[in-house]
Amino acid sequence: MGNVLTIILQRLALGVLTLLIVSIVIFVAVNLLPGDFAQLILGQGATEESVNSIRRDLGLDQPMVARYLTWLGGMLTGDLGSSFAQLNFATNMGGANTVTVLDQILPRLGNTMFLAGVTAVIAVPIAVTLGVLAALYRNTIFDRVANIATLSSISSPEFFMAYVLILVLAVINPIFPSLSNIYDGMALSDRLEKTMLPALTLTLVVTAHMMRMTRASIINLLASPYIEMARLKGMSPMRVIVKHALPNALAPIINVVALNLAYLITGVVVVEVVFVYPGIGQLFVDSVKIRDIPVVQACCLIFAAAYILLNLTADIMSILSNPRLRHPK
Amino acid sequence: MSDQLVKIRNLWLEGRSDETWNPIINGVDLDLKKGEVLGLIGESGAGKSTLGLAAMGFCRDGVRVSKGSVEFDGIDLLNASAAAKRDLLGKRIAYVAQSAAASFNPAHKIIDQHVEGPTQHGVMSKEESEADGMELYRKLRLPNPDEIGFRYPHQVSGGQLQRAMTAMAMACRPDLIIFDEPTTALDVTTQIEVLAAIREIVEEFDTAAIYITHDLAVVAQMADRIKVLLKGDEVETAETRTMLTAPTQEYTKSLWAVRSFERPLKSPVIASAVPVVSVRSVDAAYGKVPVLHDVSFDMHEGRTVAVVGESGSGKSTTARCITGLLPPSAGEILFDGEVMPPSYKRRTKDQLRQVQMIYQMADTALNPRVTVGNIIARPVQFYSGLTGKALRKRVDSLMDQIELPADEYYKRLPSELSGGQKQRIGIARALAAEPKFIICDEVTSALDQLVAEGILRLLARLQDELSLSYMFITHDLATVRAIADEVVVMKEGRVVEQGPKREMFKPPHHPYTDLLLSSVPEMDPDWLTNLLAERGVDNIGDAAVDNM
Numbered sequence A: 001m002g003n004v005l006t007i008i009l010q011r012l013a014l015g016v017l018t019l020l021i022v023s024i025v026i027f028v029a030v031n032l033l034p035g036d037f038a039q040l041i042l043g044q045g046a047t048e049e050s051v052n053s054i055r056r057d058l059g060l061d062q063p064m065v066a067r068y069l070t071w072l073g074g075m076l077t078g079d080l081g082s083s084f085a086q087l088n089f090a091t092n093m094g095g096a097n098t099v100t101v102l103d104q105i106l107p108r109l110g111n112t113m114f115l116a117g118v119t120a121v122i123a124v125p126i127a128v129t130l131g132v133l134a135a136l137y138r139n140t141i142f143d144r145v146a147n148i149a150t151l152s153s154i155s156s157p158e159f160f161m162a163y164v165l166i167l168v169l170a171v172i173n174p175i176f177p178s179l180s181n182i183y184d185g186m187a188l189s190d191r192l193e194k195t196m197l198p199a200l201t202l203t204l205v206v207t208a209h210m211m212r213m214t215r216a217s218i219i220n221l222l223a224s225p226y227i228e229m230a231r232l233k234g235m236s237p238m239r240v241i242v243k244h245a246l247p248n249a250l251a252p253i254i255n256v257v258a259l260n261l262a263y264l265i266t267g268v269v270v271v272e273v274v275f276v277y278p279g280i281g282q283l284f285v286d287s288v289k290i291r292d293i294p295v296v297q298a299c300c301l302i303f304a305a306a307y308i309l310l311n312l313t314a315d316i317m318s319i320l321s322n323p324r325l326r327h328p329k
Numbered sequence B: 001m002s003d004q005l006v007k008i009r010n011l012w013l014e015g016r017s018d019e020t021w022n023p024i025i026n027g028v029d030l031d032l033k034k035g036e037v038l039g040l041i042g043e044s045g046a047g048k049s050t051l052g053l054a055a056m057g058f059c060r061d062g063v064r065v066s067k068g069s070v071e072f073d074g075i076d077l078l079n080a081s082a083a084a085k086r087d088l089l090g091k092r093i094a095y096v097a098q099s100a101a102a103s104f105n106p107a108h109k110i111i112d113q114h115v116e117g118p119t120q121h122g123v124m125s126k127e128e129s130e131a132d133g134m135e136l137y138r139k140l141r142l143p144n145p146d147e148i149g150f151r152y153p154h155q156v157s158g159g160q161l162q163r164a165m166t167a168m169a170m171a172c173r174p175d176l177i178i179f180d181e182p183t184t185a186l187d188v189t190t191q192i193e194v195l196a197a198i199r200e201i202v203e204e205f206d207t208a209a210i211y212i213t214h215d216l217a218v219v220a221q222m223a224d225r226i227k228v229l230l231k232g233d234e235v236e237t238a239e240t241r242t243m244l245t246a247p248t249q250e251y252t253k254s255l256w257a258v259r260s261f262e263r264p265l266k267s268p269v270i271a272s273a274v275p276v277v278s279v280r281s282v283d284a285a286y287g288k289v290p291v292l293h294d295v296s297f298d299m300h301e302g303r304t305v306a307v308v309g310e311s312g313s314g315k316s317t318t319a320r321c322i323t324g325l326l327p328p329s330a331g332e333i334l335f336d337g338e339v340m341p342p343s344y345k346r347r348t349k350d351q352l353r354q355v356q357m358i359y360q361m362a363d364t365a366l367n368p369r370v371t372v373g374n375i376i377a378r379p380v381q382f383y384s385g386l387t388g389k390a391l392r393k394r395v396d397s398l399m400d401q402i403e404l405p406a407d408e409y410y411k412r413l414p415s416e417l418s419g420g421q422k423q424r425i426g427i428a429r430a431l432a433a434e435p436k437f438i439i440c441d442e443v444t445s446a447l448d449q450l451v452a453e454g455i456l457r458l459l460a461r462l463q464d465e466l467s468l469s470y471m472f473i474t475h476d477l478a479t480v481r482a483i484a485d486e487v488v489v490m491k492e493g494r495v496v497e498q499g500p501k502r503e504m505f506k507p508p509h510h511p512y513t514d515l516l517l518s519s520v521p522e523m524d525p526d527w528l529t530n531l532l533a534e535r536g537v538d539n540i541g542d543a544a545v546d547n548m
Helices: A002-032 A039-044 A048-058 A062-078 A101-136 A139-157 A159-174 A188-223 A225-232 A237-267 A269-274 A279-287 A291-321 B048-054 B081-087 B110-120 B125-140 B158-170 B188-204 B216-222 B241-244 B250-260 B314-325 B349-354 B372-384 B388-401 B419-431 B451-467 B477-482 B511-519 B525-537 B541-547
Strands: B004-017 B021-035 B036-040 B063-072 B092-096 B177-178 B208-212 B225-230 B233-239 B277-286 B291-299 B304-307 B330-336 B357-359 B437-439 B469-474 B486-491 B496-499
Touching: A002 A291, A039 A048, A062 B511, A101 A139, A101 A188, A101 A237, A101 A279, A139 A188, A139 B225, A159 A188, A159 A269, A159 B291, A159 B486, A188 A237, A188 A269, A225 B092, A237 A291, A279 A291, B004 B048, B004 B208, B021 B048, B021 B063, B021 B208, B021 B233, B036 B048, B036 B216, B048 B063, B048 B177, B048 B208, B092 B158, B110 B125, B110 B158, B110 B469, B125 B158, B125 B188, B158 B188, B188 B216, B188 B511, B188 B525, B208 B216, B216 B241, B216 B525, B225 B241, B225 B250, B233 B241, B233 B250, B250 B451, B250 B525, B277 B314, B291 B330, B291 B349, B304 B314, B304 B477, B314 B437, B314 B469, B357 B419, B372 B388, B372 B419, B388 B419, B419 B451, B419 B477, B419 B486, B451 B469, B451 B477, B469 B477, B486 B511, B496 B511
Parallel strands: B036 B208, B036 B225, B092 B177, B177 B208, B304 B469, B304 B486, B357 B437, B437 B469
Antiparallel strands: B004 B021, B004 B063, B225 B233, B277 B291, B277 B330, B486 B496
16 A cells, blocks of 8 residues: 555645646736726726725735735635725724635535535436446447437537526426525525526536546447456346446546536536526636635635645546555555 | 267358458368367467357457357357357356456456356355365465465466466356467466466366467367368368377478478687677666676677577566667676667767667557658668668668568558568668667567568578677577577576577576476477476476476
């Protein structure tokens, strides 16, 4: 196991390094955004003096490197700063009633994770099962129908799929509510019910990719001598696929699943908007609109961390799925 | 109930390539009695494996039966339902594949794969089958029989895996086992212990077997009867002893004759002659793992030095040191008496030109997207700077030398050539640099005997014409006998013995050389029996190497 541990630690270190580089990229990119919070909030009639005063209060007049280091230091200590938009300029700056970025992001992030989790629980088993069945019945009607269905669902725009689902499952057959305005303190069953339509929409979006990868990586292995051996031992086609091919096809499947989970956390703004779901995507877009830089930066960093973490998990699980690494000579 | 187990009548098989169906097996009959071992021999592409699988009622993807019948114990396999066939496979008919390393599923433990057959077919419970598996491992003389099954395939050596696979085939006590080249991928010393194990267990359980191989000496040890195939046609079938002593067909006789090629002995090297290449006290390592220890030998003009040893003995690593691909960690390489820079990066163009290499796998050593003419033209251009008509003329003459006329082959791609032709292109590419010294790394081991002999004859002729020196890396002692002037025996990165061929093939030997020499199967059908009687079953193969 020693060498697996070394590999995992190496990957972790690489992940941290990547995150650091990404944080620089984010910081620079966000600062390159046109427009300026102080200018925006004070309107066109603002005097240069008052703009400068706000800039000074917010630290926007510091050089970029200094601001980056302050920000990074805050990140490392868990202090993501205060949201510009929630500051109360009329009263006193930095008072007790300021809303920190963390306060804003955490509940939204929780909601997004919840939606992603529900979607994953529905989509991953469906995708893998469909993939296995498509590999088993390859080049039959079933295979083609599964392929075409998942492909068309991934090819249609998300909002379109969302409206189709609303039409079918909320309007014509009122099974699920069309609005997903969840809030804190909701019972889990209510939460699930309200989340169902966005989760189903996202399921339609992510299934195709995972299913096709499952099918392809299994079929890729079917020419292997050990698969032929299993057949020559008289094993049933289902057993050949599930027992003999699937365990060796796990690495690419895990990777695609991780990629799709990352997408579920970072790329679901449209679905959130359609269903008025209070996720982090909406917060992000709103913050960009009003140049609320601390929130934008924190969101970006969370997205990056989610990608890196999920890919890292996928790497580690792929390593663990390889018996050569799990059981060295 | 009759004695007949397998009855194949007028079987025609076809394989698909590029949308057309080409014949693989043309109307072959095959009979096998219970408990009988039939040897199936022929070159690659003769259709042996396809026929062996067809005897199980199994066709690979892209293969189909166009005519004929296959009966197993009275059951028509070609018209049986898939479920009925699955019920026979593994239970009454089992298969042992060429590469056990590739045919064991890397994701499961060996014993779990062993018990799969008996449990799925409802022959034994898991516990019974595990216990039985260990018993079989013991019979097959695997080390630690109670423990070895709980390892993963990659944790077990090739020879051991091959025996574990034989045990797996025996798991349900089948009536028939198809052995598909089970020892081809193994070293001679490992091969012998697998052969002994297979023979013993097949006799013990009175299992019928079809033993597929291209190695005549191996089949002579294993089979009661031999069937010879040539390009999908049956050449002849006879009892083993009859077949060996009195083959009736020309093709069979030619197979036997292959081993008769031997170069005449050359006069001894003059003591004062400067060797073309001299390896002096070379040590080498991959990273921190030492691979070569104090390797020294000389190679003279117009001579062939055969470097023999098992896989992992350091033969190819020595070649990499000479070419400069792997700079030695100690010692030096001399060319014409002058020290060469250790790394190829620091050698002059002329030094690079003098040392060329021909590879084992011509398939992967040739760029599949470049025409034959360009493959040869590139080194000519690089080393001699010829262009235009002069270049073409030089390439044409090189292609003449390897007996592939330029007007027919110049524009072909490697995929349009046979294995032997590809290897000839490899030779021409090496010659293009006009070297004095060529390293031949297992150049014939991927080829059939007849084709391999053609390559050996070509190399011998080129040596006579161009006074080339060869370093001939091989694990096949028959090849050594055919072509070598001098022999270097390597084991675990050291030279254990070296000298002129005449002396090397005469006793007394270093014990390891002796083991190598005596492990090469001979045509005599009693060879294995006698050897086992002489050495004892526990003193062959890896055990014997360890005992040394």
